[in-house]
Amino acid sequence: MNLDFSPVWQGWPYLMQGALVTIEVTSSALLLSVSLGLLIGIGRLNPKRRVIYGLASAYVTFIRGTPLLVQLFLLYFGLPQFNIMLPAFVCGTLGLGIYSAAYVSEIVRGAIQSIDHGQVEAARSIGMSSRQAMRVIILPQAALRMIPPFGNEFIALIKNSALVSLLTISDLMHEAQIIISTSYRSLEVYLAVAFIYLILTNAAGFALRLIERRMKAGGILQ
C-alpha cells in the first residue's frame, strides 16, 4: 500500500477554508438551535397549554423521526417550488439549527424538570410570577445541568454539518471532495478530513468543559 499525502498538503489552504465554513455553519446553527431549543423545551413543560405543547411536541416528533438529509433537501430543493429560494448557506444553517433544536429542547426540558419543585414554590411564595421564577431561579440552575448533554449535542452538530456539503456549501467535506475529484486520493484526503473534524469536536468539548467549570466556580448568576 502506498500512501501519498501530497494532495492533502497542496490542498491544505482549501481544507482550512472549508474548515472555517464548517465552523461558521455550525456556530450559526448552534445559535439558532439554542434559542429555538430553549423556546420549544419550555413549550413542552406544561401539557395543559394545549396549543403550544401540541405544536412543540409535533415539531420534536417530526424532526427526530426523519433523516436530517431529507430535511436539508426539503429546504434546499423543496422550498423553491413555493418560489422561496434561500442561499445554500442559509438552508444549511437553518436545516442544521432546526434539526439540533429538537434535541436541545429535550435537554432543556429534562434539565428544567430535574430542578426540585420546591424551588418554584419558594419563588412563587415570595410573590414572583411564574415567568420571573423561571428566569431568575429555575433557568440558571437548569443551565448548569444542560451543559454536559449540550456538549454532546454540539459535537453531533459539527459532525452532522458534513451533510451540508450536499447543498453545494463549500465546507470542509465539500473541499475534500473537490480535492479527491482531481487527485483520486480518497483515503489520504478523508483521513486528513477525519483528523480535522476530530480536532474541531474535541476543541468544542474542551470549551464547554471550561464554561462548566467557570459557571460552577462563579455560582452562575453574577
Next chain:
Amino acid sequence: MTSAMTSTTAPIIDIRNLSKSFGETEVLRDVSLSVRPSEVVVIIGPSGSGKSTLLRCCNALEVPQKGAITVCETELVRDGVVLPEKQLNALRTQVGMVFQSFNLFPHLSVLHNVTVGPRMLSGQSRDEAEARAMELLEKVGLANKATAHPAQLSGGQKQRVAIARALAMKPRVMLFDEPTSALDPELVGEVLGVMKTLAEEGMTMLIVTHEMSFARDVADRVLVMDGEIIEEGPPSEIFLSPQHARTQNFLKSVLTRS
C-alpha cells in the same frame, strides 16, 4: 382611621368551610379557621392529616375545591377560583412561607437569597435591599454568612436564612410548615429561638410543628387536625386535658416518641 380599626379586628387569615381533595381522596373536610393579627396558631396532627395542605392553601400553592380563604382582607380563593395572577402575586408578598426542606436558592449567595425578592418585586434599590437584608441576617444571627452559598450552611443556618428571606418581603403573616423536622436535634433550638422572637414582636404566625414544648410556650391556640379540625384551644387545655380520643392517642404517640 377606619382601616386601622378594621385591620386590628379583622382576621389576617380567614378560612371558611374549606374542602380539598387530591383525586378521590378528600384531604381536608369542611375546615374553618381564623387567625387574628399577632396571634400564633400551632397546628398538630398525625402524618397525612392535611396540615401541609391546609397551610399551602393559605397562599394558593394548593387550590381547595370548596370554601373560601381571605388573607389580609383580600379573598384569595372561593370554591376553586383563585385570585387573578397579578393580584395573587401581590398578595403572596404579604404572606411569608417557610418550608420543611428550606428551599433556599442554591445558585445565589445568602445575601442574594434575601434580596432577590425585594429587588424584583418591591422595587427596592440594591443598596436599600442589601441594608435591610443585613439587618435581617443580623436578627437571625447570620450576618457573618452573607457571602456564603447555601451549600456551605448547616440545616439550622439554612432555615434561618429562609426565615430572613421570607421576612424581607415585610409579610403580615408567616406560615411555617414543620420548619425543624428536617434538622438534627441539636439545631432545632436555634430555629425555634428565631420564631419565638418573631412571636414576641407580634408577628402573626400559623405553624405546623411537632415541637410540643415550643407550642406550649409560644402558641396562643393549638389546633388538632385529622382531615378536619378535631379540637382547638389554648395549649394548656389541649395538652393537659384533651377532650377527644384521637387527640389523646396522637399526643401519647408524639410524647412517647420524644
